[in-house]
Amino acid sequence: MSCGNESKTTVTPAESAPVISAPKNIIMVVGDGMGPTYTTAYRYFKDDPTTPKVENTVFDRHLVGMSSTYPDTHHSYVTDSAASATALSTANKTYNGAIGVDMDKNPLETVLERAKSLGKKTGIVVTSQINHATPASYLAHNESRQNYNEIADSYIDDGIKADVYLGGGWKYFIRDDRNLVNEFKDNGFTYVDSYQALETTTTDKPLFGLFDKKGLPWALDDTNMHRLSSMAKAATKHLENQKGYFLLIEASQIDWGGHANDIAAAMGEMDDLAKTLEYLETYVKSHPDTLVVVTADHSTGGVTLGAHGVYEWKPEVLRTMLQSPASIAKALETNDITKTKTNELFNFELTEDELSTLITVKSDTLKNIQITAITDEAKSKKISLEKALYTAVKKVIDGRTNTGWTSSGHTAADVPVFALGSNKDMFNGYQDNTDIAKKIFTLLDK
Known part of the structure; x- marks a missing residue:
């Protein structure tokens, strides 16, 4: 069900420090799934081991408060990304799965739509x-995120609401039944499908860029490990x-690393976000009429820095990795697991036990596929060797780092809030995710 955009949110001005002047530009940054353990892990991941001090990161420099994230679903307390993003964009609680609509599936005005108006x-x-x-949740109104x-389609049919769209999604925008990319081009947009093309686009036309079929590759595997930063630079220039x-910026795949219980991929995504925030630090210095607000929609995975009762977390091997665990697993699936090849893939030396475990997982899974095929061929085809090896690779990395996980889903933990630039003090202290939207509405209406 696609909804229109007739109703508007009634916003109660938030209690805050007096606003001297409203910011000209507002940049909302969401680290999807980035609970407080992720920013802590990133600090230790980036620590210089040659110095006695643990160095601060860009997150530490701009931490101003915390936010609750619960949805409006019978006090379950654990939100999904749709309900939380709708809270952040409209100042309203709603049910998990809702895209820019309330509990009765009525459309709610978003801060992006207010800015455009x-x-x-x-x-x-x-x-x-x-x-x-x-x-x-900033651009559309739909009863289900799965649609x-x-x-x-609503990005065209309900009116074009943005001047810059950058991310993934060929699968949904170039379809047999409809080519939305061509429709955006017909509406005057410049279309790009490579990061390199971003550097040469002119700013006289709106910009539409898709760089992969669905989501982008893991930062560790992408042609540009800091692609979020590159896209953010292009967007600010165009806007x-x-x-x-x-401008909404989302480091979407921190969440995906959490769901997969993949600390290496998650730290790659955190590094991409950190480089983006470092760029925004310099941007705010030269554009002091800009506000940047950074938070997470929820925390994912229940990641623990220190597991099994051992009082240590060791990110050393994470700093050496040149590709994601998923990419390593794919290579192990199609190649013999030898010491030389495996050490090359991990970019650190595995122990005999670690190597033996990988060999055993591959051998046992192949045998399971063969045995199952005799009695249930359809079931045998569902057994994934790549998935089994991915789990084994992550187990090696978790063992080396002493990383623990409590969930493959979201948790109800509060999330950090960071702010820099104009009126950043409005976001100090504890607040609910709806309060963040209320404050942005207030600033837009000044």
């Missing part, structure tokens, strides 16, 4: 597909104008 330019930059839960094609802009 006020004459500002708007944009989204994400590492997921651009019709995924978080960006969709990917409907949501993509600058006399009336200002609203």
Whole structure:
């Protein structure tokens, strides 16, 4: 069900420090799944082991508060990305799975839509597909986040609401039944499908960029490990104008690393986000009329820095990795597991026990596939050697780092809030995710 955009949110001004002047530009940054353990892990991951001090990161420099994330679903307390993004975009609690609609599936005005109605330019930059839960909750109104094609269609059918769209999603925007990329081009957009093309686009036309079929590759595997930063730079350049802009940036795949219980991939995504925030630090210095607010929609995976009662966390091997565990697993699936080859893939030396475990997992899984095929061929085809090896690779890394996980889903933990630039003090202290949206609405209406 695709909804229109008739109703508007009634916003109660949030209690805050007096606003001297509203920011011209507002940049909302969401680290999807980035609970407080992720920013702590990133500090230790980036620590210089040659110095006695643990160095601060860009997250430490701008931490201002915490936010609750619960949805409006019978006090379950654990949100999904759609409900939380809708809270962050509309200042309203709703049910898990809702895209820009309330509990009765009525559309709610978003901060992005309000900014556009006020004459500002708007944009989204994400590492997921651009019709995924978080960006969709700023741009669309739909009863279910799973209606990917409907949501993509609404980006045209309900009116074009942004001047910049950057992320993944060929699967949903170039379909047999409809080519939405061509429709955006017909509406005056420049279309790009490579990161390199971002560097040469002119700013006289709106920008539409898709760089993969669905979400982008893991940062560790992508042609540009800091692709979020590159896209953010292109977006700010394209959006600058006399009336200002609203930009949503999402580091989408921190969440995916949490769901997969993959600490190496998660730290790669955190590094991409950190480089983006470091860019925004310099941007705010030269554009002091810009506000940057950073938070997470929820925490994912229940990651623990220190497991099995051992009082240590050792990120050393994470710093050496040149590709994701998923990529390593794929290579192990198609190649013999030898000491030389495996050490090359991990970029550190495995112990005999670690190597033996990988060999055993591959051998046992292949045997299981063969045995199952005799009695249930269909079932045998569902047994994934790549998935079994991926689990084994992650187990090696968790063992080396002493990383623990409590869930493959979300948790109800509060998440950190960071802010820099104009009116950043409004976001100090504890707040609910709806409060963040209320404050942004207040600033937009000044």
